[in-house]
Amino acid sequence: MGITERLIEDAGLRRGVSLLTPEKIEKTIVAVLQGETGARLKTYAETCMRCGMCAEACHFALSHPGDPSYTPAGKVHQTMSVLLDKKGRVDPDFIYGMAQLAYTECNLCRRCVHLCPIGIDTAYIMSTVRRICHKLGCTPQYMQDTAHSHASTFNQMWVKDDEWTDSLMWQEDEAREEFPGLRIPLDKEGADIYYSVIAPEPKFRTQLIYQAAAIMHMAGVDWTMPAQTGWDNSDMCMFSGDFEVMGRLKRQHFESAQKLKVKRIVMGECGHAFRSVYDVGNRWLGWRWHPVPVIHAVEFYWELIQEGKIKLAKKFPGPVTIQDPCNIVRGRGLQQKLREVTRFLVEGDIIEMHPNMEHNFCCAAGGGVINCGPPFKNVRVEGNAVKAEQLKATGVKTIITPCHNCHGGLHDIIHHHKLGMDLKFLSDIIYECMEKPEA
Amino acid sequence: MHPPSLWNWEPGQRVILAALKSPEDCAWVEEPHASPDGERLASLAALAEGGFSALVNGEMWENTFEKAWYPRFSPDGRFTAIVQQDGMWTLAVDGAAWEESFDYLWGTEFSAEGDVIAACIQSGGEYGLCLNGAPWETLFENANQPVLSADGQSSAAVVQLESLKPADLDDFHKGVFGVAVNGEAWDANFMNVWTPTFDPQGKNVAAQVRTSLYDYSIAVNGKKWAGNYGCVWEPRFNPASGTVVAPVRVKGAWGLAQDDQIIWEPRFAQCWHQVISQDGKSIAAIVAPQFGQFTVAVNGKPWSVSLPVVTDLSIARQGEVVAALGCADNRDWRVMVDGRLWDGVWDMAWAPVISPSGGHVAVKVERAGRQTVVVNGRVYPREFTKVWEPIFSPDGTKLLIRALDKDAFLRIVAEVGRA
Numbered sequence: 006m007g008i009t010e011r012l013i014e015d016a017g018l019r020r021g022v023s024l025l026t027p028e029k030i031e032k033t034i035v036a037v038l039q040g041e042t043g044a045r046l047k048t049y050a051e052t053c054m055r056c057g058m059c060a061e062a063c064h065f066a067l068s069h070p071g072d073p074s075y076t077p078a079g080k081v082h083q084t085m086s087v088l089l090d091k092k093g094r095v096d097p098d099f100i101y102g103m104a105q106l107a108y109t110e111c112n113l114c115r116r117c118v119h120l121c122p123i124g125i126d127t128a129y130i131m132s133t134v135r136r137i138c139h140k141l142g143c144t145p146q147y148m149q150d151t152a153h154s155h156a157s158t159f160n161q162m163w164v165k166d167d168e169w170t171d172s173l174m175w176q177e178d179e180a181r182e183e184f185p186g187l188r189i190p191l192d193k194e195g196a197d198i199y200y201s202v203i204a205p206e207p208k209f210r211t212q213l214i215y216q217a218a219a220i221m222h223m224a225g226v227d228w229t230m231p232a233q234t235g236w237d238n239s240d241m242c243m244f245s246g247d248f249e250v251m252g253r254l255k256r257q258h259f260e261s262a263q264k265l266k267v268k269r270i271v272m273g274e275c276g277h278a279f280r281s282v283y284d285v286g287n288r289w290l291g292w293r294w295h296p297v298p299v300i301h302a303v304e305f306y307w308e309l310i311q312e313g314k315i316k317l318a319k320k321f322p323g324p325v326t327i328q329d330p331c332n333i334v335r336g337r338g339l340q341q342k343l344r345e346v347t348r349f350l351v352e353g354d355i356i357e358m359h360p361n362m363e364h365n366f367c368c369a370a371g372g373g374v375i376n377c378g379p380p381f382k383n384v385r386v387e388g389n390a391v392k393a394e395q396l397k398a399t400g401v402k403t404i405i406t407p408c409h410n411c412h413g414g415l416h417d418i419i420h421h422h423k424l425g426m427d428l429k430f431l432s433d434i435i436y437e438c439m440e441k442p443e444a
Numbered sequence: 445m446h447p448p449s450l451w452n453w454e455p456g457q458r459v460i461l462a463a464l465k466s467p468e469d470c471a472w473v474e475e476p477h478a479s480p481d482g483e484r485l486a487s488l489a490a491l492a493e494g495g496f497s498a499l500v501n502g503e504m505w506e507n508t509f510e511k512a513w514y515p516r517f518s519p520d521g522r523f524t525a526i527v528q529q530d531g532m533w534t535l536a537v538d539g540a541a542w543e544e545s546f547d548y549l550w551g552t553e554f555s556a557e558g559d560v561i562a563a564c565i566q567s568g569g570e571y572g573l574c575l576n577g578a579p580w581e582t583l584f585e586n587a588n589q590p591v592l593s594a595d596g597q598s599s600a601a602v603v604q605l606e607s608l609k610p611a612d613l614d615d616f617h618k619g620v621f622g623v624a625v626n627g628e629a630w631d632a633n634f635m636n637v638w639t640p641t642f643d644p645q646g647k648n649v650a651a652q653v654r655t656s657l658y659d660y661s662i663a664v665n666g667k668k669w670a671g672n673y674g675c676v677w678e679p680r681f682n683p684a685s686g687t688v689v690a691p692v693r694v695k696g697a698w699g700l701a702q703d704d705q706i707i708w709e710p711r712f713a714q715c716w717h718q719v720i721s722q723d724g725k726s727i728a729a730i731v732a733p734q735f736g737q738f739t740v741a742v743n744g745k746p747w748s749v750s751l752p753v754v755t756d757l758s759i760a761r762q763g764e765v766v767a768a769l770g771c772a773d774n775r776d777w778r779v780m781v782d783g784r785l786w787d788g789v790w791d792m793a794w795a796p797v798i799s800p801s802g803g804h805v806a807v808k809v810e811r812a813g814r815q816t817v818v819v820n821g822r823v824y825p826r827e828f829t830k831v832w833e834p835i836f837s838p839d840g841t842k843l844l845i846r847a848l849d850k851d852a853f854l855r856i857v858a859e860v861g862r863a
Contacts, residue, residue, distance in 0.1 A: 150611040167548040249675045291714035293736030296753040297774045
């Protein structure tokens with residue numbers, strides 16, 4: 006059992022491996038290990054007792070019972086441990102398997118940190134493996150294309166500059182039919198809120214921009230969106246291992262907010278982007294914290310509710326369940342606020358999944374796994390059978406999850422397992438239930 | 445009215461507009477913009493019957509448009525907005541639309557004097573720039589990161605020179621991006637190009653380039669430096685020598701290189717936003733001597749004071765004054781001048797303005813929702829609903845303060861010694 010027995014053909018990985026030599030592999034691995042890692046990796050490598058407790062943590066492992074190669078320790082054993090033991094002297098075929106495992110069989114969700122008795126962060130180890138894969142040019146095709154888009158357009162979906170503002174104006178026009186006088190203020194200097202999104206929103210989830218604008222309008226928020234690059238807060242480069250472009254993206258994001266002298270950044274309902282902005286990308290740039298306060302949509306909606314700025318005409322019919330996005334719950338502790346917002350919006354019970362909140366299972370799309378594209382769809386769908394069981398056990402129709410990746414991942418799980426459940430963003434429900442101007 | 449030497453610098457206050465009013469035929473009036481000389485206040489206005497126009501000192505433009513956005517005053521005091529007419533986009537300047545129109549237009553930029561106005565355009569799915577309405581002769585699959593030379597005679601942008609098939613890694617790696625100057629592409633392709641910048645004469649262009657996923661460098665007029673770096677940031681031309689100075693990352697630390705030679709040893713956790721005096725003798729940059737601690741270094745030597753975030757660096761023409769802003773968590777803003785913190789902590793501060801002959805620094809600041817200016821460390825004794833960035837007279841003895849006091853637009857000329 007192991008990654009070599011389940012290799013999947015991918016044009017990006019194949020291309021990268023075809024250009025490798027043993028010398029290049031060794032040189033690159035040694036350079037990363039010596040130049041970019043230190044006591045943290047060494048401590049993890051030397052203190053893992055192979056106790057196996059992490060096996061209970063990982064949705065991949067739980068979805069493949071009896072196969073230790075899916076456990077966090079098993080994944081490290083097949084990747085970083087080999088690199089360290091062999092001091093980088095591994096062959097291209099090994100790199101292929103290592104890359105496939107690191108990019109598609111670990112969501113970097115950090116659930117295993119909670120169950121490890123000595124707190125080993127396997128996600129950090131797998132991120133370092135990905136960094137090595139990036140430096141070797143071995144990344145899945147679709148993820149790498151996303152990274153190329155980031156580098157070339159400052160957004161993840163090749164959205165051109167005119168398409169961005171044109172989409173905003175289109176949504177503004179549409180929304181004005183329903184909300185007379187509604188504006189999506191562009192480049193409004195000094196606004197309280199700079200609202201940023203991820204590229205799928207202008208590309209094909211434009212209703213989320215419409216809904217955000219409607220909520221801002223009805224809540225009387227002083228807000229703006231940038232007219233130029235920096236608007237996309239997402240970051241697949243953080244996950245591909247291209248930290249230089251990750252830093253470039255986060256710099257553009259923060260500096261566009263700083264230029265407008267806004268007070269805070271509010272991010273749409275996305276989890277991974279939040280991780281990039283509040284934890285990873287900002288720190289690569291040398292900031293200990295984010296240079297402009299960053300508030301996730303969950304926290305923002307919670308604030309609006311506390312301030313009485315969201316008024317409901319009706320409640321959404323429950324019961325519902327909640328998918329806790331890893332990066333805003335395990336990463337930021339927003340689980341209670343997410344439930345308070347949900348209770349405000351929903352008539353009926355929240356049927357919890359178990360485990361839940363900071364111990365929740367990942368959707369299996371996060372960590373860039375869904376961005377590895379069609380070749381690996383079944384890896385994450387079948388690798389999260391445990392999530393399907395969790396969802397089914399709730400017996401509810403509606404899943405609320407404030408994260409794009411969770412939507413993508415659960416959508417595929419729902420269809421694959423024929424669960425017949427609906428997915429909602431918080432903004433879907435707020436928009437549906439809030440008071441609106443009379444027609 | 446332009447240049448500033450022709451503005452009215454008589455000390456005192458004038459009420460330019462007694463009250464901001466929303467005419468009955470307006471559905472709403474958008475944010476106000478002050479002309480550089482402080483003689484006009486303008487806002488875009490949505491008309492009750494549909495469409496948009498603009499109010500300038502309370503007077504509506506004669507023309508109306510289907511849409512209008514991105515209002516900006518040019519340095520020579522013309523009020524511009526991007527407008528849509530009959531489904532096509534163009535620029536309206538003081539209410540008159542350019543004759544040319546495009547499928548889309550955005551990103552208005554001005555020459556230093558304001559006589560040339562440039563914008564990005566998309567026409568038939570091709571991209572480029574237009575200057576005073578005249579598009580580049582050659583348009584491209586994509587064009588972004590536009591830049592206009594100071595004199596407005598040249599424009600440049602990063603352009604995509606070949607199409608990419610979906611998820612086409614091979615062609616991306618071959619390099620399909622370059623820089624077009626006045627519509628003419630460099631004879632060199634790169635994997636990526638960022639932030640093209642002109643020299644002060646508008647004759648040469650430097651840009652960041654990436655030749656592989658890992659090799660970053662600077663290209664000048666299409667020719668890459670021989671050296672590769674772990675990362676680079678935007679280059680700047682030394683106004684005196686014409687050399688190119690850029691932050692470079694070596695073994696995880698940042699320094700400065702000039703014409704591919706290290707001039708500040710890479711020892712910083714960050715180094716960016718370098719500025720160079722006109723005589724070329726002083727180079728300042730925002731640096732992080734340690735992770736999480738930012739300051740300014742002048743000629744490689746960091747100031748002793750540091751803050752979690754430093755922004756808005758500027759340098760006097762002759763380099764005798766260097767000023768920046770610092771803050772913690774976007775609050776508690778401080779003004780930093782020549783290595784010292786001014787008294788006063790602000791909710792927000794705007795880029796320091798240095799007088800043309802050096803010696804004076806003025807900063808727009810905000811506290812508890814009220815705005816004012818600080819001049820040479822002293823707070824102007826009035827607060828306003830809003831102020832715009834202050835402007836020094838050419839001789840540096842006067843300061844123009846453009847302010848909204850409640851809903852009256854004021855033009856105040858203060859003597860710097862008494863400000």
